Amino acid sequence: MQFFGGTEISPSLPASTASGNNGHMMYVFNRNGVCLLYREWNRPLHTLNQQQDHKLMFGLLFSLKSLTAKMDPTTPDKANLGVPQLPGQGCSFHSFRTNTYKLTFMESPSGIKIILVTHPRTGDLRESLKYIYNLYVEYVVKNPLYTPGTPIRCELFNTTLDQYVRSIS
Amino acid sequence: MPPVGPRSGDAIFANVERVNAELFTLTYGAIVRQLLTDLEEVEEVNKQLDQMGYNIGIRLIDEFLAKSNVSRCVDFKETAEVIAKVGFKMFLGVTASVTNWDADGTCCSIVLEDNPLVDFVELPDTCQGLYYCNILSGVVRGALEMVSMKTEISWIRDMLRGDDAFELQVKLLKQIPEEYPYKDDE
Numbered sequence: 001m002q003f004f005g006g007t008e009i010s011p012s013l014p015a016s017t018a019s020g021n022n023g024h025m026m027y028v029f030n031r032n033g034v035c036l037l038y039r040e041w042n043r044p045l046h047t048l049n050q051q052q053d054h055k056l057m058f059g060l061l062f063s064l065k066s067l068t069a070k071m072d073p074t075t076p077d078k079a080n081l082g083v084p085q086l087p088g089q090g091c092s093f094h095s096f097r098t099n100t101y102k103l104t105f106m107e108s109p110s111g112i113k114i115i116l117v118t119h120p121r122t123g124d125l126r127e128s129l130k131y132i133y134n135l136y137v138e139y140v141v142k143n144p145l146y147t148p149g150t151p152i153r154c155e156l157f158n159t160t161l162d163q164y165v166r167s168i169s
Numbered sequence: 170m171p172p173v174g175p176r177s178g179d180a181i182f183a184n185v186e187r188v189n190a191e192l193f194t195l196t197y198g199a200i201v202r203q204l205l206t207d208l209e210e211v212e213e214v215n216k217q218l219d220q221m222g223y224n225i226g227i228r229l230i231d232e233f234l235a236k237s238n239v240s241r242c243v244d245f246k247e248t249a250e251v252i253a254k255v256g257f258k259m260f261l262g263v264t265a266s267v268t269n270w271d272a273d274g275t276c277c278s279i280v281l282e283d284n285p286l287v288d289f290v291e292l293p294d295t296c297q298g299l300y301y302c303n304i305l306s307g308v309v310r311g312a313l314e315m316v317s318m319k320t321e322i323s324w325i326r327d328m329l330r331g332d333d334a335f336e337l338q339v340k341l342l343k344q345i346p347e348e349y350p351y352k353d354d355e
Contacts, residue, residue, distance in 0.1 A: 031317075033350035055351060062349055086317065086346050109241055110230045110315040111347075130235075137235045141228045148227055 022119040023165040024101060028136070030149060031111025033058050037152045039161060061105060061113060068093045094126055104129055112136070118168065128168055135160055175239045178258025185236065185259065194288045201301060211298040218300070222307020223314075230312040233259065245341050246270070248318070249277050252309060252339075261285060269338075278325060279309075281335040292329045301329050306337060317345045 021042070028037040035054040048056065069090030095104040102120045106129035107113045114129050114136075139157035140146055146154065204214045233239075237255050242248040246267075253265035262285065269278040286302050300306075306322040313320045319342040326332035 031347065031350075059349075059351070086344050108231065108234050109239075110234055111317075112231065133231075134235045137232045141231045 021166055022122050022168055024117040024119070026117070026132075026161070026165065027054065027057055027113075027115040028152070029054075029058050029061075029113040029115075032149070034149060035151065036112075039158065039165075041162070041165065057115065058113075061115065064096075065092050065107075066090070095124075106130065106133065108133060116165070122168060125168065128164075132161065132164070135164065175255070176237055178237075178255040178264065181236050181255070181259045182262060187262075190262070190285050191288075194285055197286055197304075198290060201299075205296065205299075211296055215298075215300050215303050218303035219307040219310075222304035222309075223311035224307075225304070226308040226311020226313075227315050229260065229308060230315040233312065244274065245318070246274055246277075248313075249279065249339060252312075253279050256309075256312075257281070275341040277339055279337045279339060280326075281337070284328070284335050287329060290329060297330075300324050300327065302327070302335065309337070309339065313339075317347070319343050319345065 023041045025038070025040045025043050027035060029035055033055075035058070038050070038054065046053070066085065069085065069092065072091045075090070092107065093105065095102060097103075097120050100120060102118050102122055102125075104116045104118065104125040105113065106126065112133065114132055116125060116129060116132070118125065135157065139160060140152050140154055141148075143154055146152065201214070201218070204217055205211070208214050208217060233256060237251075237259065239251055239255065242251060249267045253267045257263055257265045257279075263281060263283045265279045265281045267277055267279055270276070284302065286305070290301060292299060292301065303324075306324065310320055310322050321340045321342055323338050323340075324336070325338050326334055326336035328335055
């Protein structure tokens with residue numbers, strides 16, 4: 001894993017540790033907005049109940065995606081804002097950063113959305129999300145006891161994931 | 170990290186775990202044989218194989234996407250090419266070709282010259298209506314449905330019925346746009 005060393009955002013923030021433990025939480029959604037997985041490693045503040053929190057996150061991504069596609073200066077013909085797009089149509093964002101956290105987002109053409117919230121000074125995590133997608137394939141999709149489209153209850157996936165996220169710097 | 174382009178079917182096939190081809194062929198044969206015993210009607214077996222394929226396809230698509238690095242296809246033509254060149258190679262070890270496009274580019278044929286499923290297979294007279302490889306059409310239908318393409322798939326040619334190749338007709342019915350899944354006042 002490469003470390004890109006982002007620019008200093010707020011001097012008061014604790015430095016991200018090269019040894020890992022930079023993950024705050026992670027969501028996995030499918031196309032129908034079902035939260036397949038929610039993992040939390042470091043989140044001191046909860047303001048909403050879990051269901052509302054998931055809906056808010058999904059809604060944020062959905063709107064942000066259609067906004068970024070609308071703002072795209074390179075594509076000439078675009079539909080109006082809010083008009084449903086075909087999957088894969090329009091551009092999308094892969095991360096944003098605030099002064100307290102960084103959110104990295106990946107969506108597969110099959111509609112699986114993986115969201116990882118980390119320390120703001122973590123580097124480019126796109127490859128990490130791809131790796132997590134591969135973990136999802138190995139531990140969840142290939143699990144015959146898992147019914148597609150339902151929340152993931154797979155201990156092996158959770159432990160592997162925890163281990164991997166702890167190593168992200 | 171440099172962006173990684175889509176990988177070729179051969180490259181993926183070289184890297185994935187594989188099972189012995191004969192074991193695979195014989196296992197599939199045993200499944201079909203058992204279905205014929207259990208369901209009795211050939212028509213029912215065709216339906217069951219298609220359903221089994223569909224269930225495989227909706228899972229297989231994620232493995233395909235994760236390993237092939239294919240991100241998006243510009244049109245259905247590219248989709249068909251990717252299925253034939255990358256998909257079939259990756260999971261069956263053979264390459265198919267795409268032909269017989271209609272004018273709107275929504276209907277084509279995937280032709281398989283070589284099909285590991287049918288080694289050692291001969292259809293007896295009682296099973297003439299059987300689409301032995303119907304699981305494949307289910308897989309393609311299921312996988313495409315997960316990337317929002319509703320398709321209709323049928324066999325045009327079948328080597329077990331005396332044709333010179335396997336020909337799978339894929340017809341794109343519609344593409345489903347992505348909509349906001351929640352109601353406002355939920």
